[in-house]
Amino acid sequence: MIPILRTAHELDAFHGGYFVPTMGALHAGHFALVQDAARLRSLGTRPSAKVIVSIFVNPTQFNDPRDLERYPRTLEADALGCQHAGADAIFAPDVSTIYAPGVAAVPPLPAVATTPKLEDAFRPGHFAGVCQVVKRLFELVRPNAALFGEKDWQQLQVIRAMTAEQNLPVQIIPCPTIREPDGLAMSSRNVFLSHEDRPRATAIIQALRAGAQADNPSDAEAAMRRVLESHGLPIEYAVARDAESLLPISAFSPARAARLLIAARLGSIRLIDNIAR
Numbered sequence: 001m002i003p004i005l006r007t008a009h010e011l012d013a014f015h016g017g018y019f020v021p022t023m024g025a026l027h028a029g030h031f032a033l034v035q036d037a038a039r040l041r042s043l044g045t046r047p048s049a050k051v052i053v054s055i056f057v058n059p060t061q062f063n064d065p066r067d068l069e070r071y072p073r074t075l076e077a078d079a080l081g082c083q084h085a086g087a088d089a090i091f092a093p094d095v096s097t098i099y100a101p102g103v104a105a106v107p108p109l110p111a112v113a114t115t116p117k118l119e120d121a122f123r124p125g126h127f128a129g130v131c132q133v134v135k136r137l138f139e140l141v142r143p144n145a146a147l148f149g150e151k152d153w154q155q156l157q158v159i160r161a162m163t164a165e166q167n168l169p170v171q172i173i174p175c176p177t178i179r180e181p182d183g184l185a186m187s188s189r190n191v192f193l194s195h196e197d198r199p200r201a202t203a204i205i206q207a208l209r210a211g212a213q214a215d216n217p218s219d220a221e222a223a224m225r226r227v228l229e230s231h232g233l234p235i236e237y238a239v240a241r242d243a244e245s246l247l248p249i250s251a252f253s254p255a256r257a258a259r260l261l262i263a264a265r266l267g268s269i270r271l272i273d274n275i276a277r
């Protein structure tokens with residue numbers, strides 16, 4: 001079995017590699033990131049570079065204490081899956097290692113973490129916690145490259161912007177969203193969907209696909225809302241935005257990528273997803 005590292009000191013032999021930060025309860029979406037990391041390593045000039053997966057349920061990025069408390073924790077199975085996917089080690093630190101006194105201040109947040117009024121508005125404090133933990137993990141793991149899923153599109157833009165603005169020496173590599181056969185984006189929280197709610201969760205991808213057919217952002221937003229409302233899912237947002245800044249746009253243009261993004265509720269679960277337009 002690959003080693004499960006707990007302290008900064010144990011990471012010494014693993015610096016300069018490919019890094020996949022996670023909160024555990026790993027599924028095929030996470031393992032795809034690990035496989036991508038292993039593939040990039042085999043294609044690169046340093047075949048001895050390591051693939052490290054961190055598993056840390058970061059308390060500072062949860063705005064709902066109940067969500068933190070019930071977040072699934074499955075370390076043994078996670079480690080086995082990571083080994084199969086090509087990882088060399090798991091880094092599973094204690095809270096006291098990440099948030100040792102005098103380290104891990106919240107870094108300055110990029111505009112995309114505060115201006116779009118998407119996740120930033122519906123999960124206040126979330127990106128401060130994400131930036132804090134990712135910067136601290138980068139300091140400890142010291143990777144050359146880190147892989148993040150497109151599933152969390154705003155988070156990906158926040159990490160890219162933070163890394164660029166603070167000149168962090170880490171290449172950020174995006175990975176496509178892995179979905180269930182019916183199109184639902186895989187998520188560690190999907191286990192909380194009830195039997196009755198699970199089929200209705202496909203409304204999210206149906207709404208995104210309907211939005212992608214539209215010729216302009218306002219028609220796309222109307223189309224997404226129609227699908228979500230027809231399935232009875234309370235909407236937090238269903239928007240067409242600039243793919244990088246995540247600010248509103250008045251038209252789709254071949255010169256600038258756009259992204260359709262949804263957050264909606266189903267039972268006690270909050271679902272987010274996005275696709276390119």
Ligand code: AMP
Pocket residue numbers: 021022023024029030032033147148149150151152175176177178179185186187188
């Ligand atoms: P999490 O443990 O949920 O914070 O996710 C850890 C990493 O896995 C993040 O970069 C996520 O964007 C990514 N991820 C989560 N779910 C998926 C998915 N279905 N497809 C691709 N990447 C994902």
